[in-house]
Amino acid sequence: MMNDYFRPYSFIGEVAGLVIALLLLGVMLYTKPKKTYVYKYVFSGTICSIISLLLNISIILVANKPEEYFNRYIFMAQLIVFLLLYNAVLYCIFSYVNMMSIVRRAQRKEFLFMYLLLTFIYLTGVVIELAATGLYQMSLDGIRIDNFTRFYAGAGIVCAILCFNATMSNRKNVSRVISHAVYAIVPIDLVILIIQMVVVSKYHVIFTSLTYVPVFALGYMLFHSYPYDEITGAQSIYSLNAYLHKTIGKRNTYIVYIKLLFQGIDNLMIEKDDVMFKGVEACRAVESISNNVYIYRIADDRYINVIDSEDESEYLRSINQIRGVLDSVKAELSVPVNYVMVTGQIQSELDEPGKVRRFFEYIIKRYKDQNSSHFYMVKPSDYDSFIDNYEISTTLKDIRNKLDLDDERVVVYAQPIYSVKTGSFRVAEALTRLKLGERIISPDIFIPIAEESGTIHALTCIVLNKVCKVIENIEDYYDFDAISVNISSKEISQPDAHIELFDIINKYDIDLSKIRLELTESAMFENYDVANNNMNYLTRAGIHFYLDDFGTGYSSLERVMNCPFKTIKFDKSLLYKSLDDNRMDDIMTYMIEVFKKNGFVTLVEGVEDESQSQYSLEHGFEYIQGYHYAKPGPIEEVKKYFERKGKF
Ligand code: C2E
Ligand code: CA
Ligand code: CA
Numbered sequence: 265m266m267n268d269y270f271r272p273y274s275f276i277g278e279v280a281g282l283v284i285a286l287l288l289l290g291v292m293l294y295t296k297p298k299k300t301y302v303y304k305y306v307f308s309g310t311i312c313s314i315i316s317l318l319l320n321i322s323i324i325l326v327a328n329k330p331e332e333y334f335n336r337y338i339f340m341a342q343l344i345v346f347l348l349l350y351n352a353v354l355y356c357i358f359s360y361v362n363m364m365s366i367v368r369r370a371q372r373k374e375f376l377f378m379y380l381l382l383t384f385i386y387l388t389g390v391v392i393e394l395a396a397t398g399l400y401q402m403s404l405d406g407i408r409i410d411n412f413t414r415f416y417a418g419a420g421i422v423c424a425i426l427c428f429n430a431t432m433s434n435r436k437n438v439s440r441v442i443s444h445a446v447y448a449i450v451p452i453d454l455v456i457l458i459i460q461m462v463v464v465s466k467y468h469v470i471f472t473s474l475t476y477v478p479v480f481a482l483g484y485m486l487f488h489s490y491p492y493d494e495i496t497g498a499q500s501i502y503s504l505n506a507y508l509h510k511t512i513g514k515r516n517t518y519i520v521y522i523k524l525l526f527q528g529i530d531n532l533m534i535e536k537d538d539v540m541f542k543g544v545e546a547c548r549a550v551e552s553i554s555n556n557v558y559i560y561r562i563a564d565d566r567y568i569n570v571i572d573s574e575d576e577s578e579y580l581r582s583i584n585q586i587r588g589v590l591d592s593v594k595a596e597l598s599v600p601v602n603y604v605m606v607t608g609q610i611q612s613e614l615d616e617p618g619k620v621r622r623f624f625e626y627i628i629k630r631y632k633d634q635n636s637s638h639f640y641m642v643k644p645s646d647y648d649s650f651i652d653n654y655e656i657s658t659t660l661k662d663i664r665n666k667l668d669l670d671d672e673r674v675v676v677y678a679q680p681i682y683s684v685k686t687g688s689f690r691v692a693e694a695l696t697r698l699k700l701g702e703r704i705i706s707p708d709i710f711i712p713i714a715e716e717s718g719t720i721h722a723l724t725c726i727v728l729n730k731v732c733k734v735i736e737n738i739e740d741y742y743d744f745d746a747i748s749v750n751i752s753s754k755e756i757s758q759p760d761a762h763i764e765l766f767d768i769i770n771k772y773d774i775d776l777s778k779i780r781l782e783l784t785e786s787a788m789f790e791n792y793d794v795a796n797n798n799m800n801y802l803t804r805a806g807i808h809f810y811l812d813d814f815g816t817g818y819s820s821l822e823r824v825m826n827c828p829f830k831t832i833k834f835d836k837s838l839l840y841k842s843l844d845d846n847r848m849d850d851i852m853t854y855m856i857e858v859f860k861k862n863g864f865v866t867l868v869e870g871v872e873d874e875s876q877s878q879y880s881l882e883h884g885f886e887y888i889q890g891y892h893y894a895k896p897g898p899i900e901e902v903k904k905y906f907e908r909k910g911k912f
Contacts, residue, residue, distance in 0.1 A: 270406035272328040275321055277471020282317040285310055285477045288484060295491035296499070296506035297484065302363045306483045309356030313477050316349035324470060327400070327407040334407065343399050343412060347390055350416045351383055353476050354423040360483055361427050361446060365437040368430075382426075386419055410465040417460045417472055424453045424475075441486060449479060495540065496547045498561040504568060507558070508610070508617035511572075516609050518579045520569040520586055521624035525602040525634045539601060542593045549589045557582055562621065583607050587639060594637065604631045608642030613651050623650045656710050657717045659700055664722035669729040669768070673699045676730045678747060679896035680905035681867065681889040684881065689905040690745045693782065693889065694731045695896050696723065711752070720752045721761075725768055732772040732779065734899050739774060742906040747899075748780040748810055753787035757794050762801040769807075776806040782833070784812045788823050796827060803828040810867070814838070825862060831887070832859050836870020843879055856883055 289310050297303065323342050326333040362368040362375055393399060399412040431438050431446040438446075453475040460472055491503050511517055526539070550559050550569060556578070558570040571582045583605075590603050606627045614620045627646060631638045663671050675697040680689035698705040714720040731747050738744075755761050769779055781802065787795050799809055811829040815838035824832075834852075842852040856866050868880045871890025880888050894905060 270403050270408075271468045272406065273324045273409070274467075274469040275324045277469065278317055278321055278324070278473050281471070281473025281477040282314065282321070284481060285313045285317060285473075288477070288481050289314060291489075292484060295489060296503040297488035298490055298502040299506060299509070300487060301369070302360055302483075303488050305356045305360035305363065306480050306488060309353055309360065309476075309480045310484075312349050312352045312356060313473065313480065316346055316353060317473055317477075319346045319349065320470070320473075323409065323412075327409045330402065330407050331405075339400075339407075343409075344390070347386075347416060350419065351386055354419065355379055355383075357476060357479055358423055358427055358430075361442065362430055364439065364442045365434050367434060367437040382422075389415070389419075408465075413464045413470055413472070414461045417457045417464075420457045420472065420475055421454060424450050424457065445482060445486070449482070453479075493561040496544050496559075496561050498547050498559040498567065501560065501562040504560040504562060504570075504621075505617040507560075507570065508620055512610065512615060512617070512620075513612070515572075516574055516611065518571040518573070518583075518607065518609050519620065519624065520571065520583055520605060520607040521628065522567045522569070522586075522590070523604045523628050524565045524567075525604065525637075526565065527600060527602075527634045539597060539599065542597055546589050546593045550586055553582055553585045553589075554578075557586075568621075568624075590637075600635070602634065602637040604628050604638045604640075606640045606642065608646070611647055613647045619654065622654060623647070626650050626653060652709075653713060655700060656698065656705060657713050657719075659698065660710065660714050660717055660719040660723070663726070664719040667722055667725070669726055671726050674723060674726045674730070675699050675704065676727055676734075676899045677896040678731075678734075678899040678902040679889060680894040680902060681887050682893045683745075684886055684888065688907060689894065691748065691780070691887070692744070692899075692902050692905070693748045693896075694727055694750070694899060696727050696750075715752055715754050721755045721758070721764075724749070724751055724755060725764065728765060728768050728779070729771075731899065732769055732774060734902070735774045735778050736772045738903045738906075739778060741909055742903050743909050744778075744906040746778050746780045746808065747902070748782050750782045750812065751787075753784055753790055753795070756783060756787045756798050757791035759794055759798075762798040765802065766805065777808070780808040780810060780831075782810040782812040783829075785814070785817045785820075785824060788820075788827060792823075799828050813869075821858075829864065831865040831867055833889075834866065834868045834885075836868075836890075839868055839870055839876060839879070843876065853883060856885070860884070 292307060292310065319342055323339070323346060326339055326342070358379065359375065363372070368375060390399075393411065393415055399409070399415070401408040401411075428446060428450040431443050435443060456475050457472070460470070463469060490500050492498070493500055524543075547559055547561075547567075550557060556572045558572065560568045560570070562568055569582075569586060571579050573579060573582075587605060590605065594601055594603070606624050608624075610620055614623050623646075627640065627642060627650075631640075659673060663673060677695045677697060678692040679695060681691045681693060682688075683690040696707050696711075698707075698710045711720070714723055728749050731749055735747060751765075765781075769776065783799075803809065808830040809828055810831040810833050811824060811827075812833050813835045814824075814832050815835045834856075838848070838852060842849040859866055865887065866885050867887035867889060868885045869889045871877050871880055871888050871892045873892055876890070877888065877892050
């Protein structure tokens with residue numbers, strides 16, 4: 265025993281780890297990092313690291329000076345709690361690496377289960393270790409914790425190998441940056457841990473934390489740190505989201521949303537610099553308004569100021585000052601820079617960060633004029649109309665993402681159209697409604713939203729599918745020519761539009777000529793060649809095109825004549841004007857004649873009463889659509905307007 269001289273353990277490595285972990289925690293708390301899906305692992309890993317390091321340092325202190333600090337039970341508890349925390353740290357690293365893969369995210373439960381199993385094995389190891397050799401050995405002037413250290417370093421090695429293996433075996437689903445990091449870090453960690461196991465008994469130095477604290481720092485740097493904008497020093501959109509997350513539902517703070525309007529200064533580099541410097545200056549000026557005013561840059565031309573106060577007079581003062589800053593920047597610049605400033609409170613309707621931004625962007629969209637600045641304070645009704653719009657667009661996106669061709673939220677109506685020649689209903693137009701819970705939304709409201717959010721094509725596919733189904737069900741029993749479906753000009757300008765539409769129709773055993781498509785003339789303006797190509801393809805397949813809403817756009821008769829339209833649908837506004845105004849009546853008479861002479865079929869829309877009906881008949885329209893004849897109703901019921909085929 266005499267030669268068993270006890271050398272105190274050096275824990276400088278653990279202190280270094282602790283310092284890094286504390287700095288990391290400080291930075292994380294201050295910078296409001298990107299709270300991604302996996303952020304929680306980095307954050308809780310850092311917290312566990314700090315506690316376990318404090319504990320480990322205390323263990324080493326007791327081991328170095330047992331005569332002063334040692335208490336058997338407390339010491340045992342320290343060791344066990346440390347081992348558990350170390351396990352938690354490993355769990356955080358392991359999960360972080362794995363959850364970075366899409367496949368593993370889907371298997372979260374399995375992963376947790378697997379980890380619990382490993383923990384069980386680990387704890388069994390602790391028990392065996394305790395029973396066999398003991399985690400520590402008392403000696404005269406110190407406690408040997410070599411076994412204990414070797415034990416958890418060994419667990420670290422197992423975890424490192426598991427991480428390496430999990431990444432290797434799942435290579436395709438792990439991003440390159442993660443796999444590179446794993447390939448670089450794991451071998452280094454393994455070397456450090458092996459050295460740790462070897463040298464702990466010889467030199468009594470402990471530095472295991474250097475294998476895990478840097479891993480969390482790296483994760484933070486790679487994926488979660490992006491708190492400030494380098495040009496303006498304003499905070500980033502991630503910081504804004506973090507802030508909103510914290511305040512929403514707790515405080516009704518105020519928001520100022522600013523969109524800068526640069527027009528025609530993009531090519532002038534010198535002025536661009538000038539604008540940028542002034543912009544940075546403006547940010548400093550806004551920041552100095554008060555400590556309650558924060559500034560976030562959420563895109564090149566968009567800023568959000570938060571006024572963290574519920575005091576209305578302070579709010580009003582601050583927004584006036586912000587406006588003053590913007591106006592003075594504007595006056596000092598030699599180039600025309602305008603802004604739209606929209607401001608209001610984060611009310612309870614805006615219950616998540618994304619909604620707050622979307623709300624202000626929704627209002628900003630009203631300002632199309634780029635040549636002057638605008639200032640607007642939101643009204644209570646804006647929140648309601650936004651929520652409506654938001655619900656509709658989220659429903660539409662959900663419909664698009666699910667793309668269930670039988671989606672029940674898309675309700676198809678049909679309006680029968682009267683044929684003058686036969687004196688009966690021969691065709692019908694499919695008209696869509698959106699079912700939002702109990703409410704039925706009119707197409708005038710949701711079609712523009714669908715066009716803007718890129719969901720219109722999904723709607724068309726669903727409507728077309730439902731119409732085809734109805735046609736298939738009734739065509740053997742009822743006599744009719746066709747049902748027409750409205751297509752948005754945005755879609756017909758997409759190169760593959762005809763293929764997708766055709767694929768849907770082809771699923772049904774129906775006569776292709778029973779489907780017709782309605783398009784407005786704006787289709788011809790977006791992308792003439794593509795639209796024309798799509799139309800020609802479908803026309804060759806036997807599908808007729810209607811020119812919808814004729815007379816509402818800037819009609820180019822020549823262009824219209826050159827496109828494969830078969831039927832011209834005169835908009836109701838033309839009809840109503842012609843009834844009032846003799847000159848319009850002359851134009852109308854002339855146009856009907858020209859179209860008919862050139863082989864087009866003429867149809868008039870919006871015929872609501874007897875006089876309009878009389879007018880339409882006298883002017884020789886071949887088809888008449890309007891409430892006076894029949895109103896739109898659920899498409900399943902449209903058959904009752906058609907004649908039955910024979911007896912059945
Ligand atoms: P539209 O294509 O011009 O459709 C005719 C609209 O006029 C329908 O309104 C119809 O209900 C209405 N209408 C029918 N008869 C009369 C009448 O006598 N008087 C008046 N004042 N109106 C009459 P609805 O169903 O509200 O549709 C409005 C618009 O929404 C449609 O105008 C069409 O542009 C669009 N839309 C409807 N369904 C779809 C669709 O599935 N896809 C696309 N892209 N647009 C659609
Ligand atoms: Ca139409
Ligand atoms: Ca129309």
